[in-house]
Amino acid sequence: MAKRPVLISMGDPAGIGPEIVWRALRERPALRREVVVVGDMACLRRAARLGVVPDSAERGLVLAELEEPAEWAGLPPGAVGVWQAGDALVPPAWGQVSAAAGRAAAAAIRQGTQAALDGRARALVTAPIHKEALAAAGEPYPGHTELLQALAARHQGVPAAALPVRMMLSAPGLATVLVSIHVSLREALAAVTTDGVLETIRITDAHFRRAGLAQPRVAVAGLNPHAGEGGLFGREEIEAIAPAVRAARAQGIAASGPHPPDTVFMRARQGAFDVVVAMYHDQGLIPVKLLGLEHGVNTTLGLPFVRTSPDHGTAFDIAGSGRASADSLLAAIDAALAAAPEGGGLTS
Template identity: 70%
Template sequence: MNSSEQVSTAPHIPVLVTMGDPAGIGPEIIAKALRERPELRRQLVVVGDMATLERAALATDANDDRATLGFVQIPDLSHWGEMTEGHVSIIQACKLQQPVAWGRIDALAGRAAADCIRFAAEAALKGAARAVVTAPIHKEALAAAGVSHPGHTEFLQALAAAHQGVSVDALPVRMMLSCPGLRTVLVSIHVSLRQALEAVTVERILQTLRITHAHFRLCGLPLARIAVAGLNPHAGEGGLFGGEELDIIAPAVQQAVKEGMLVSGPHAPDTVFMRARQGGFDVVVAMYHDQGLIPVKLLGLEHGVNTTLGLPFVRTSPDHGTAFDLAGTGRASAASLLAAIDAALQMTASSSI
């Protein structure tokens, strides 16, 4: 599931790409991606603000404009597929009187980003979209807009739970970060390190393993080799450096094996990612956010992909932020966004998610 793999060229419904925070690089990398890979224009609908996207097109190529990039606003998704070859379908999913200033935290930008996320998620939940690819948002702007969720993952989880009429706890999700040669799934996400340590429980680890196993099974890998990282240095050294491996992680691994999963561990966290990259495992389950994300970002931030596991639709995202320092310069790379788009196309081409 990376950018080098073949993707379907004739989906019956589109992949939706949300513009992200309009003050960040999201609109620019969308414009760049569609310019670099024009064949994607037949498969995508951009969910955002037309004026912001047109400004981004100009920022990424001084000789470009709306006409040459082919932005066309459509009233709803039923009109997707009616566009002339080469055009880019845009859904105006937010209310901005004018584009916001680049590179600044702005409640208006946070609200616009949230509105686009909501539109795309609801379309996917209704079966009108093949997948959702989200450009980066700024968590402070989201909070300034009054959105209570700290990031995409939690927001999408809440929207999906509401759609299904269940509590958020009844729809557990996990974050998977991947780059060429390494995939890692996180037991906890955007919480403090102290809270992350408290989240290392048999139940939560086992839930993570079940979600991970189910995802890979749906994507055509029925017995993914799942390695579980330890929490403590050297995976605790038999209890010398902490008892979590013996008391919590190992029992979760043993139960997962009993349920038919190909799971091993706990493995020493300072070597398990290297072993996975060398081909020993298909995915590593990490105990907390930075334990799993540091190796992925070190190995390939420019091609990193964030996938939300456990949602009733496919959601991927580039593995980087809004890069306010680059916004408006046209210098941001679209490589990670393209990897996220390719991953979404590949997963929906070969899965029943």
């Protein structure tokens, strides 16, 4: 058994998050020796009953409530450690946005993040949240990435801007890192600056070097059709993106571009590049999600700990039905375990 667990936050309890956590632990029982689930005990117990065949061995699945993650090391074989986050909750209705569900999801994220920052956990894997529920609960952050960045910056005693982070979405054969995340398209265009693109390239290069690549091949996508066609379709490539690529190369990074965004992802999947830096959210995420949500992983780059997540949402339309797939969550857990090996310290 590892010295410290990987924590899994339950996600929005009205969505499929709690369900896919238990499905993952049923499909891969060995993971019970690696993880602790962070969330509301009543909501997690309800989800644990979904999809269980009557009179099967799993009807006796043992959920052991923990006071601290370290207690997980003493659990009996096959038991699942659950760490209550926040006040006990009456399980909300499946598939409905509510402030109560948003608060419970945020409490699990905050508690798991603090444990990771304190070194009490190897990594944090986050099940899906619902942004409307988070907002209804009064959370000032639009999603996981921004909340995690704020918590980590506060822990280090610096403003959030001093701890730049980036979202990376990956599936077998393709990884893409975003210059901007959850902002309007108009704001995303304004974020395409030389400094912003260069910082993204640096964070991307550092992540892949830590993962074992001596010289990651970083392809930088253009913003405009055909990467601007020499200024005919816009000047962002000339005035912002190309200077960032040149600066990165001067620093020893194997960056190239700006490449036409309609072909660069295909080329990366064919093996020409290790990762693509995309200029905005949908430009980078659509190609990855076309490869299938079942194997997609969201990784936050730049944090002082490992954080991964499945590449899909709360799926309110099927929540509570027992039909949700755990494949993407399993991929996220595997990515966390690989990035935070047993006995390792904090990893960014």
